Amino acid sequence: MSNVTTGAAAAEQPYEVDECRGVLRVYSDGSIWRSSEPSFKVPVHDDGSVVWKDAFFDSDHDLHLRLYKPASPSSTKLPIFYYIHGGGFCIGSRAWPNCQNYCFKLALDLQAVIISPDYRLAPENRLPAAIEDGYMAVKWLQAQAMSEEPDTWLTDVADFSKVFISGDSAGGNIAHNLAVRLGAGSPELAPVLVRGYVLLAPFFGGTVKSKSEAEGPKEAFLNWELIDRFVHTIFHVTITSCQTRLKV
Secondary structure, eight states: OHHHHHHHHHHTSOOEEEEETTTEEEETTSOEEEOSSOSSOOOOOOOSSEEEEEEEEEGGGTEEEEEEEESSOSSSSEEEEEEEOOSTTTSOOTTSHHHHHHHHHHHHHHTSEEEEEOOOOTTTSOTTHHHHHHHHHHHHHHHHHHOSSOOHHHHTTEEEEEEEEEEEEHHHHHHHHHHHHHOTTOGGGTTOOEEEEEEEEEOOOOSSOOHHHHHSOTTSTTOHHHHHHHHHHHHHHHHHHHHHHHHO
């Protein structure tokens, strides 16, 4: 009897279903493992020419954004440029070195205030949670513009009438959804004025493979196999949950 029980218990042990770049693993029982280390292990190039700080924009979901500005700005008022990181909706962070280095460069080259928000990641958080978080990050800026006690680190130099929203990969998808929802110069955000949106290789998918997806090189950094893994990871918890309910 004990051997049968042991065998049954062994058969029920969760097994790995999906894995993304060594920093996220999804198991058959719906459990998740995340690494505390980034998948891009590169040095942070912080030479002091850009100053930065973190701020809460959604305390309910423990979400931060990172603010950057030139240490010696070329103007008393600077435009605001949102950069929403990528990662297939599954991985990534405002604090990853590749994201920080990009924001340092943006702040200097654009002479702008850069706002880099985090958002809830899949599969623990199903879409459209990430898209809603992008919206809340922009509403945070509006709250700063209207506040009687704003964060002067931001408001002393920020020009709320010149705001641009950008993102790459999944962040580009979030920026697209914000463009659809808010448009340019949306009265809903006044006195914040969004002048435009910049989509950097936005992450979109469909039920039929495009030519580049079907015929693209397998050795590419972001090939179809990895994209497909991200998509499966995004929806795996939903599928596992439905299967569990069906068994019950």
